[in-house]
Structures are given as structure tokens and as C-alpha cells.
Amino acid sequence: MKLSAVIITYNEERNIERCLTSLQDVADEIVVIDSFSKDRTEEICKSFGVTFIQNPFEGHIQQKNFAIQSATNDWILSLDADEALTPELQENIVKVKENQDFNGYKMNRLTNYCGHWVKYCGWYPDTKTRFINRNFGKWEGVNPHDRLDLKKGESVGFLKGDILHYSYYTQEDHLKQIEYFGDIAAKELFQSGEKSNWFKISIKTTAQFIKSFILKKGILDGKTGFTISRLSAYATYRKYYKLFKLQKS
Numbered sequence: 096m097k098l099s100a101v102i103i104t105y106n107e108e109r110n111i112e113r114c115l116t117s118l119q120d121v122a123d124e125i126v127v128i129d130s131f132s133k134d135r136t137e138e139i140c141k142s143f144g145v146t147f148i149q150n151p152f153e154g155h156i157q158q159k160n161f162a163i164q165s166a167t168n169d170w171i172l173s174l175d176a177d178e179a180l181t182p183e184l185q186e187n188i189v190k191v192k193e194n195q196d197f198n199g200y201k202m203n204r205l206t207n208y209c210g211h212w213v214k215y216c217g218w219y220p221d222t223k224t225r226f227i228n229r230n231f232g233k234w235e236g237v238n239p240h241d242r243l244d245l246k247k248g249e250s251v252g253f254l255k256g257d258i259l260h261y262s263y264y265t266q267e268d269h270l271k272q273i274e275y276f277g278d279i280a281a282k283e284l285f286q287s288g289e290k291s292n293w294f295k296i297s298i299k300t301t302a303q304f305i306k307s308f309i310l311k312k313g314i315l316d317g318k319t320g321f322t323i324s325r326l327s328a329y330a331t332y333r334k335y336y337k338l339f340k341l342q343k344s
Contacts, residue, residue, distance in 0.1 A: 096192050097123040099166035100174065103158045105130040107176035108139060110261060115143045117179035121188050122172060128162040136176075156241045159234040170195075172226045173234075173243060177261045178204070184256025188226065197252035199227035199245040204258040209265060211319040217311035218323070223258065224251055237283050239276045266322065273330045281337035291338040299335055304328035 100122035104111060111127075118125055125145040129136060130152035140147050148165055152158055163171050172188065174180075180188070184202055191200060203220035206213050213219060224232075224243045232245040245251060263269040284291075307313045307327045313320035 096170050096195060097168045098170045098172055098188070098192055099124040099126055099168040100172045101126045101128070101159075101162035101166055102174050102176055103128045103130070103155075103162055104132060104136050104140070104176045105152065106132045106134045106136060108132075108135040109264075110177040111136055111139050112143075113179050113261070114174060114176050115140070115145065117185065118172075118174070119143070121180065121185050124167055126162060126166050128158060128165060130158070154238045156234045156236060156238055159241060159243075163229050163233065166229070169228050169230055170226075171229050174225065174258070175260075179259045179261070181256045181259060184254060184258065187254040187256055191226070191252075191254065195228075198231040198249050199224055199243075200252040200254050201225070202254045202256060202258055204260050206260040206262050208263055208269075208319055208323060211316070213316055213319060213323065215311055215316045216307045216313035216320050216323045216327070221260075222253075225258065226254070237287070239279045266326070269326055273326065273333060277330060277333040277337055280334045281341060284334070284338050285341045289338060291335045291342060293339075296332060296335045296339065300328050300332040303331040 098121065100118045102114060102125070104127055115125060125143065127140045127145050127147050129140070129147060129149050131149050137147060150158065150161055159173060162173065201222050201224040204223050206218050206221065224245070227243060227245060231249050232243060234241050235244045236242045263272070304324050304327070308320060308324035313324045316323070
């Protein structure tokens, strides 16, 4: 079996080299779908000999499905630019290339937050399906919360090893993403008919902090766990406050 690794990018010069390096001994083809980056993303990608395609961004789900269809092989490994494979996961993917028991495989994702590997807050193991035969699945969900799903009735295998997710280098990076994803999520909720009010905003914001810091044991991640839990609560607040404003307008 031959494997195509697919990645979507926009201004990812800080991350893309690490991602591509981790794929070199695993993928037979690497396809990058870029949303017209303004930094060195294209230059770095082409230095690795990847197939580099620019395509207008219409949503994460749409762009990732376009990436899948742009590959020349049916077996697809889909990564984000800020992700990379551990050596253990690389080895297990190579084994699947030699013998496939399933049409899709999931794996754990371990996130690095400002230099700290996060084991709690509901962030680990954060199991993701990322390795599939494209004839049996595609990206679905509601933007920005995309997921790679197999067709009904298909079983999913599990591979040991982690996807390393270098999510945020600073808290400012986290806040910027909250602003970005919050706007998208609020619009999706509005279009689906979801309603918001001050009571709902208050309850959901408080519940999110309790869930992350207490129920998901974020307290065991120390100061980092508190920061993540606080900003997760803020993200919930902002999403439902933005929805509330959309209703009023």
C-alpha cells in the first residue's frame, strides 16, 4: 500500500518543517493545500519536494476534504501543520502499510502548551482518527470542529504512539485562536438555530472551567492547567456572547 500525507496550511513557516520531517520516512507522497500564505511556507514546503497546491479557504472541513481528493493514493494520513509524528507512531504506520486490518486508524495526540506537555484538562489522550482509506471516509462535523469519520459500520483500529501537537507558543497565540475560532463557531451555532442568553452564557462558562480544571484534573497540570482552564472558559463565554450579539443584530 502507498500512503499520501496531506496537510492544509496558511502562514505556517514556524511549524511546517517539523511536520514534514516527521513524514519523510512514512509517506510515499506529501500534499500540501495552502490558502495563499504570505510567509515562507511555500518555500519550505517545496524544499521538501512536496506537491504544493494553493486553494481558496472556505472552511476547515472543505479544505481538508479537498486535500484528501488531491492525493494520488487512496490511503491518507491527515495532519495539521503544527503536528508531528513520534518515532513509535511512525513505526506503527509503516507496519499498517504492509498489512491493513481496518480501513481507518486512530491515535493519541499529545499537546504542547507554551513548552509544557499537557496530560490533563481533557487534552490527553485526545484520540483522533487521522489515517484512512479515503474510499471509506471523509472529514465531517461543524466548523471549526472537524473530524475524520469512516462510513457507518466500519471499525477503526488503534495505533500506539502520539501525534505531537505544538499548539500555542504563548498565551497570546491562544487568545488569537480563541478569537478566530470563536467567530466561526458562533456563526455555525447561529445558522443551526442555537440560542443564547445571559443565563446560558454564565452557566456554560462556569461549567467549562469546572470541567477542565476539576473534572478533567487540570489542577494536576499546575499553573498551565489553570491557564488552559481559564482560557477555555473564556472561549466558551466569547462563543456564546458572540452568538447573543448575532441574535440581537
